[in-house]
Amino acid sequence: MMWLLVAQLVVMLPLMFFLPIWILPVLLFSAGWRMRVMQGHQEQPKKVLKTIIAGIGIIGLFASGMPMVSLDMMASLLMLGFAYKALEVIEKRDAMVVILTGFLLIGLLFIYSQSILVALYGAFALTILTAALIAIQHDKGAAVSAKPILENLKLSSLMLLLCLPLMLLFFIFAPRFTPLWTLPFSGEGHAKTGISDSMTPGDIANLSQSDALAFTVKFMGEKPNQNQLYWRGLVMQHFDGKTWTQFSDSLSLEASRKKLRTREQFIRNRLVKKGYGREYEVIYEKTARPWLFALTPVVNVKGDAVYGTDYTLMARSNILEPKMLTLTSYPEALRDTTLDEKTRQRALQLPKGGNPQTRALAKRLLAKATSKQDYVNTVMNRFKQQEYYYTLRPALLGDTNTIDEFLINNKKGFCAHYAGSFVFMMRAVGIPARVVTGYQGGKWNKQGQFLSVHQYDAHAWTEVWFKDKGWLRFDPTAMVAPNRIEQSLEHAVGEAGGFLEDQIFSMEKYSWLSELKDKMDSAQYAWRRFVIGYDRDSQSALIKKFFGEQSLQKIAMIVGGFFIAIITLWSLLLRLGQNNQRESEEHQLYRKFCHRLEKHGVSKKLSQSPTVFSQYAASQLPSLANDIIAFTQYYSQLCYNPSEPKNKKENIKVLKRLFNNIKRK
Amino acid sequence: MSQPKASQNGWFNWMKDRFPESKQITLNIRRIFVIPTKVSLGLLVTLGVLFLMAINFQNSLIYALTFWLLALIVISIFFTYRNLAGVTIKAIQSHACFAGEKAVFEIEVRCPENQKKSAISLGWKDQDVAQVNLQNHHTVRIKLSHDTKKRGLFKPDKISIFTVYPVGLVVAWSYAMLDMESIIYPKPLLQDTAENQQSKSDDAEAGKEIARGSTDFSGIREYQAGDSPKHIHWGAYAKTGKAYTKTFVDYANQELWLDWDSLAITGIELKLSHLSAKILQYHQEQQVYGLKIPGKTIPPATGEAHKTMCLTALALYGQAS
Numbered sequence: 001m002m003w004l005l006v007a008q009l010v011v012m013l014p015l016m017f018f019l020p021i022w023i024l025p026v027l028l029f030s031a032g033w034r035m036r037v038m039q040g041h042q043e044q045p046k047k048v049l050k051t052i053i054a055g056i057g058i059i060g061l062f063a064s065g066m067p068m069v070s071l072d073m074m075a076s077l078l079m080l081g082f083a084y085k086a087l088e089v090i091e092k093r094d095a096m097v098v099i100l101t102g103f104l105l106i107g108l109l110f111i112y113s114q115s116i117l118v119a120l121y122g123a124f125a126l127t128i129l130t131a132a133l134i135a136i137q138h139d140k141g142a143a144v145s146a147k148p149i150l151e152n153l154k155l156s157s158l159m160l161l162l163c164l165p166l167m168l169l170f171f172i173f174a175p176r177f178t179p180l181w182t183l184p185f186s187g188e189g190h191a192k193t194g195i196s197d198s199m200t201p202g203d204i205a206n207l208s209q210s211d212a213l214a215f216t217v218k219f220m221g222e223k224p225n226q227n228q229l230y231w232r233g234l235v236m237q238h239f240d241g242k243t244w245t246q247f248s249d250s251l252s253l254e255a256s257r258k259k260l261r262t263r264e265q266f267i268r269n270r271l272v273k274k275g276y277g278r279e280y281e282v283i284y285e286k287t288a289r290p291w292l293f294a295l296t297p298v299v300n301v302k303g304d305a306v307y308g309t310d311y312t313l314m315a316r317s318n319i320l321e322p323k324m325l326t327l328t329s330y331p332e333a334l335r336d337t338t339l340d341e342k343t344r345q346r347a348l349q350l351p352k353g354g355n356p357q358t359r360a361l362a363k364r365l366l367a368k369a370t371s372k373q374d375y376v377n378t379v380m381n382r383f384k385q386q387e388y389y390y391t392l393r394p395a396l397l398g399d400t401n402t403i404d405e406f407l408i409n410n411k412k413g414f415c416a417h418y419a420g421s422f423v424f425m426m427r428a429v430g431i432p433a434r435v436v437t438g439y440q441g442g443k444w445n446k447q448g449q450f451l452s453v454h455q456y457d458a459h460a461w462t463e464v465w466f467k468d469k470g471w472l473r474f475d476p477t478a479m480v481a482p483n484r485i486e487q488s489l490e491h492a493v494g495e496a497g498g499f500l501e502d503q504i505f506s507m508e509k510y511s512w513l514s515e516l517k518d519k520m521d522s523a524q525y526a527w528r529r530f531v532i533g534y535d536r537d538s539q540s541a542l543i544k545k546f547f548g549e550q551s552l553q554k555i556a557m558i559v560g561g562f563f564i565a566i567i568t569l570w571s572l573l574l575r576l577g578q579n580n581q582r583e584s585e586e587h588q589l590y591r592k593f594c595h596r597l598e599k600h601g602v603s604k605k606l607s608q609s610p611t612v613f614s615q616y617a618a619s620q621l622p623s624l625a626n627d628i629i630a631f632t633q634y635y636s637q638l639c640y641n642p643s644e645p646k647n648k649k650e651n652i653k654v655l656k657r658l659f660n661n662i663k664r665k
Numbered sequence: 666m667s668q669p670k671a672s673q674n675g676w677f678n679w680m681k682d683r684f685p686e687s688k689q690i691t692l693n694i695r696r697i698f699v700i701p702t703k704v705s706l707g708l709l710v711t712l713g714v715l716f717l718m719a720i721n722f723q724n725s726l727i728y729a730l731t732f733w734l735l736a737l738i739v740i741s742i743f744f745t746y747r748n749l750a751g752v753t754i755k756a757i758q759s760h761a762c763f764a765g766e767k768a769v770f771e772i773e774v775r776c777p778e779n780q781k782k783s784a785i786s787l788g789w790k791d792q793d794v795a796q797v798n799l800q801n802h803h804t805v806r807i808k809l810s811h812d813t814k815k816r817g818l819f820k821p822d823k824i825s826i827f828t829v830y831p832v833g834l835v836v837a838w839s840y841a842m843l844d845m846e847s848i849i850y851p852k853p854l855l856q857d858t859a860e861n862q863q864s865k866s867d868d869a870e871a872g873k874e875i876a877r878g879s880t881d882f883s884g885i886r887e888y889q890a891g892d893s894p895k896h897i898h899w900g901a902y903a904k905t906g907k908a909y910t911k912t913f914v915d916y917a918n919q920e921l922w923l924d925w926d927s928l929a930i931t932g933i934e935l936k937l938s939h940l941s942a943k944i945l946q947y948h949q950e951q952q953v954y955g956l957k958i959p960g961k962t963i964p965p966a967t968g969e970a971h972k973t974m975c976l977t978a979l980a981l982y983g984q985a986s
Contacts, residue, residue: 096704096707096833100707100708100711103708103711103715103730103734104711104714104715106730107715107718107719107724107727107730107731108718110724110726110727110730111718111722111724111727114724114725114726118726119726119729122726122730126730126733130737130832133831133832133833134830134831134832136833137783137784137829137830137831137832137833138783138784138796138798138830155831156831159737159740159741159744159831159832160733160737162740163733163736163737163739163740164733164736166732166735166736166739166740167729167732167733167735167736170732170735170736171725171728171729171732174728174732176720176728177720178720179720179721179722179723180717180720180721320722321722321723321724531725531726531729532725532726533725534725535723535725570740570743571743574743574744574747576694576743576746576747576750578751578777591682591685595678
């Protein structure tokens with residue numbers, strides 16, 4: 001039973017990262033008690049005690065503040081039960097329940113994370129659980145004491161290893177279904193990461209401290225220039241004097257997703273296609289949010305996604321598993337060559353009053369400008385000409401007149417400051433403009449020929465509307481810190497510091513480690529692309545690629561063929577044939593001979609030797625007497641005087657002939 | 666008697682062909698059956714839950730886990746089969762017992778030298794089951810016991826040999842029809858005590874008296890020269906002043922006969938039970954006794970072998986040998 005405790009600990013440990021940590025002491029307490037019982041120091045816990053402990057656990061769960069109907073709650077409940085089971089595992093039956101629950105918990109772990117490391121840990125936990133399953137098959141009172149630990153582990157590893165080909169066969173060919181029902185607990189308990197649906201200067205600066213992966217991109221054609229890689233996510237229309245949001249009222253993720261959602265046709269109608277399309281494959285990491293990031297505008301989506309107004313792209317629900325899409329964008333296409341009134345109003349919204357200096361500046365600059373276009377350029381250039389600084393550690397700007405504070409006085413800021421104040425300057429003189437958030441650039445992995453975009457690539461820029469040209473992208477940050485756009489944040493910040501400074505140990509800081517990380521990233525990418533991202537579409541694509549057009553018959557044949565091959569392989573590896581040497585021919589014949597005589601009413605007793613029996617049989621069946629005696633003589637000779645192999649063949653032939661004689665009569 | 670139907674006959678032959686009765690049998694693919702256990706049903710339910718989780722969360726790793734465990738069920742068929750294949754069961758000896766006690770059969774279980782077998786269970790249905798491991802020792806002898814009810818020649822049913830090792834998901838299982846039998850003596854049961862004494866005196870009277878014995882007092886006579894002073898009847902001498910000598914007799918050979926016909930007990934089994942008890946009693950008292958039952962007479966003797974012979978005769982009474 002020691003095995004079970006170890007298995008339980010192994011299964012529960014990783015889940016501790018995702019669930020209330022106090023469940024671990026519960027397990028340790030239960031396990032400790034169990035150990036003492038096994039050593040005979042303590043009695044089985046009484047029923048009352050067990051009830052009290054269970055009660056405390058359940059109260060603890062309610063007190064933890066997790067939503068009642070949530071994945072976390074269910075997982076915690078299962079874990080708690082699993083931990084308590086250690087208190088009362090006595091019978092083999094209980095042990096089986098523990099092990100089966102252990103399998104479920106490994107599955108649960110995969111819901112929280114699907115990284116390579118977690119997958120490896122899952123395989124390890126599975127090995128331990130299987131070893132525990134083996135360990136409990138021995139009766140306690142067995143003649144020889146249970147096998148040592150190492151042998152159980154070896155056997156369970158061997159079994160699981162041999163299972164791999166069959167598992168792969170199932171994995172590749174088993175039909176994949178779409179979710180049967182929407183999950184009541186989707187999103188809850190998952191930390192939201194990445195770009196949020198509002199922008200307060202400082203938000204994105206926080207993201208710059210994270211080297212977590214946001215998404216990876218594989219281009220079908222050539223990779224566009226680094227300074228063209230604007231991964232557009234959300235459009236911020238509303239400004240309240242401090243924070244930019246999508247809508248004037250704050251909405252839940254679900255509500256804003258519904259509000260934004262539109263049909264593909266709606267987007268196409270407002271688009272003037274220009275230039276050429278770029279096709280690329282993106283794998284988004286989980287964010288617990290629905291936003292997707294792409295080169296705008298996207299005109300074709302392969303995979304599960306919906307269009308938003310403002311040319312955004314969203315998932316149908318919050319992204320809880322890595323998600324793969326194949327997108328086609330036309331970066332040079334014109335968007336909204338005419339602007340409807342509602343959109344115009346939204347693109348001109350400003351809070352009443354506030355920031356008087358900025359408003360005055362805007363009016364002054366517009367008066368000097370020859371055209372709208374000229375005004376926009378003036379404002380852009382002003383960021384370059386004046387003493388503006390790009391920093392990840394901007395000063396706090398207070399609560400009122402934040403734009404004035406930054407634009408006129410402080411002049412040190414991050415992309416969000418520049419984008420926000422730029423749009424303010426536009427709207428202040430009646431030019432439709434909006435803030436866009438997303439990611440810019442990304443890190444090219446030469447080895448894997450893919451681009452990884454990290455959280456520190458988060459960026460904010462703007463779009464300004466011109467008649468007949470539609471929405472055009474302007475990035476004021478590029479004026480201040482061209483490095484940020486041409487190369488990366490790392491270069492832009494340079495020695496000023498601030499890049500990933502909160503991370504004590506980040507691989508991005510060391511070049512040799514960076515190289516190693518490139519390799520690891522490649523592996524991660526392949527993992528995401530081919531394992532985690534393996535879904536219905538990839539399944540049909542793969543089958544098509546290797547086996548041509550799909551048909552049920554064909555797939556059945558392929559699977560059947562592989563199955564037989566695997567079984568044959570197993571039989572060979574396990575040497576299953578070794579115990580099946582057939583009975584040698586003469587014995588078979590003799591058995592048939594006895595069987596035959598039995599039909600004539602003469603049966604051989606076990607105690608009778610063949611010779612004695614033949615005499616008896618001959619006396620009972622005179623018509624067969626000669627054959628019976630001869631047959632027995634040859635048989636005895638074969639059994640007791642093993643002769644040359646050549647002779648043996650001859651003798652067996654004779655035996656067969658004699659047997660046929662008897663049969664005929 | 667009606668002839669057994671062809672299909673029954675076929676099944677019987679099929680079984681007989683696969684499980685011939687013999688002193689030893691080696692389990693191979695012809696003789697081993699593999700079927701799933703309740704545990705694997707439990708695992709299948711668990712897999713169902715995991716599969717639903719995989720579908721609803723679109724989680725590849727849970728799919729992989731589900732299929733891995735499914736493959737484990739499939740491969741356990743092979744491993745469990747392998748754990749039983751090549752095992753040889755051999756009848757060594759059987760021990761006689763009294764009806765109602767447990768008959769003990771000694772059986773050898775062995776496997777080829779280059780293989781290891783674990784947790785193999787042997788036993789009859791509803792009887793004790795023993796578990797053996799063949800790891801460091803490739804030959805193990807075990808004693809299996811079987812309840813008995815009736816006296817006579819007891820031939821146990823086929824032995825089930827099964828194993829769920831290594832993972833308990835399937836059971837590999839086979840039969841061995843071992844050629845062995847045990848003699849079950851009638852249950853020792855003394856009938857009515859008076860009858861008992863009567864039969865004892867009957868037994869005694871059946872013998873011839875030998876005069877001038879020294880055991881049993883038979884009377885007194887006048888003293889003759891040479892009589893042992895120990896035998897002088899001193900009481901009579903005091904009364905009469907004449908010396909008398911007590912006389913004793915020994916029975917012809919102190920032989921006791923257990924005679925079927927002299928028993929006033931109705932019922933064959935009761936008679937046999939009574940005789941069985943008497944044999945045990947006389948054996949205990951180290952008496953010399955003989956046994957007479959219809960069709961068989963065992964001359965008086967003593968000792969373990971004699972006891973066994975007598976009890977065996979009782980056990981097999983009325984049964985074709």
